[in-house]
Amino acid sequence: MSQYFHSVTLNKEKCKGCTNCIKRCPTEAIRVRNGKAKIIKERCIDCGECIRVCPYHAKKAVTDPFENIYNYKYKVALPAPTLYGQFKNVWDINLILTGLKHIGFDDVFEVARAAEIVTLATKRIINSKKLQKPIISSACPAVVRLITVRFPNLVKNVIPIQSPMEVAARMVKRNISKKMGYKTEDIGVFFITPCAAKVTSSQIPIGLDTSLVDGVISMKEVYLKLVPILDKIDHVENLSCAGMIGISWANSGGESTALENEQNIAVDGIHNVIKVLEELEDEKLSDINFVEALACTGGCVGGPLTVENNFVAKNKITRMAKLISNTAVNDISNTLETVDVSWTNPITYKPILNLDNDMIKAMKKMESLEKIYNDLPGLDCGSCGAPSCRALAEDIVRGFANETDCIFKLREKVRGLAREMMELEGEMPPPFRKNEE
Ligand code: SF4
Ligand code: SF4
Secondary structure (H helix, E strand, O other), X not given: OOOOOOOEEEOOOOOOOOOHHHHHOOOOOEEEEOOEEEEXXXXXXXXXXXXXXXXXXXXXXXXXXXXXXXXXXXXXXXXXXXXHXXXXXXXXHHHHHHHHHHOXXXXXXXXXXXXXXXXXXXHHXXXXXXXXXXXXXXXXXXXXXXXXXXXXXXXXXXXXXXXXHHHHHHHHHHHXXXXXXXXXXXXXXXXXXXXXXXXXHHHOOOOOXXXXXXXXXXXXXXXXXXXXXXXXXXXXXXXOOOOHHHHHHXXXXXXXXXXXXXXXEEEEXXXXXXXXXXXXXXXXXXXXXXXXXXXXXXXXXXXXXXXXXXXXXXXHHHHHHHOOOOXXXXXXXXXXXXXXOEOOOOOOOOOOOOOOOOHHHHHHHHHHHXXXXXXXXXXXXXXXXXXXXXXXXXXXXXXXXXXXXXXXXHHHHHHHHHHXXXXXXXXXXXXXXXXXX
């Protein structure tokens, strides 16, 4: 696997070069050149914002094909709790889980259950007072990647715990091979995802060398397979094992509320997350204990691979969670003793404005970047195909763009050329001068 993998990709055929996406990208990862968008792989955090704003559906999240489940002897579905909020008239979680077995899986394990284990592990870390406050949740991979590329001072605040998806995969591989005797490589574990960032995180895991998730399937695709069969299921199996706390993780606020501390906050939507992270970096929120930060509006229910309106899904999840009793604390605690949920590799800052590996050359390039930037109009109009004048100056220094990509600079140049031509014309012998015809 290369250093960069991205689920979010561009369909060049569909792209009209309208520049709608360049302004909304939180890491300035998109440029429009020669009439087509281009994603800069070092900068993209797979937040999915460009998928939402593209009016021509030119951006999409690439997931694993459903047929990949058949590459394994024993196939296990890991549904994110967001799935439960997608169906209009279905209130029975066991019906949805049984449906997953009817469409091809041999077994299911709720990621909501793993979320409860992560909640308990988080409480223990907060109480141990070993981590710098405010502690930031590591549940949303897009937010963790955002911190590693834009907020170097906050890297140490991110809680070093695996995501519920990874914890679920570990538990399934271990339990199934123990109970049923399958080799771990014969057990296929497939996460049903509401977002692109989870696909990327299964390929390039956060805090781990390798992911135990064998594939990530789009929630939309699974929804379309489930809808025609759910009302035909005669026997609903009792497969659900998660309580109210785990299911509530689908909504923004679910994780932080479960930690039962009044000094916790929940923020959702990538641009709101950026505002809060900026305030954290400026030490303006020092009285906060824990920050749940989710890239999608409303939390995972707002993921680009969901079907239902995120507000409707949020309401539904809240009501469904109320119908379920909580998992016994002892039960979660016993499970946590048997599964290691910690990261093995700490995350590090990955600067995206690294102009040159040689320090002296980098400083010179930064000097010329500032000079070019000061010379640009500073309107951040985006018509050059870069999201801001500063981003264009950076592209020029890196050799990816020219000053004349700026329409104002181009106009200045054209006017200068016209002036020069007039002057040259004045120097021509009288019979050739235009105004003496
Ligand atoms: S929003 Fe971006 S990807 Fe979509 S058509 Fe416009 S430039 Fe292309
Ligand atoms: S997925 Fe997010 S970070 Fe990546 S290009 Fe799109 S908007 Fe930018």
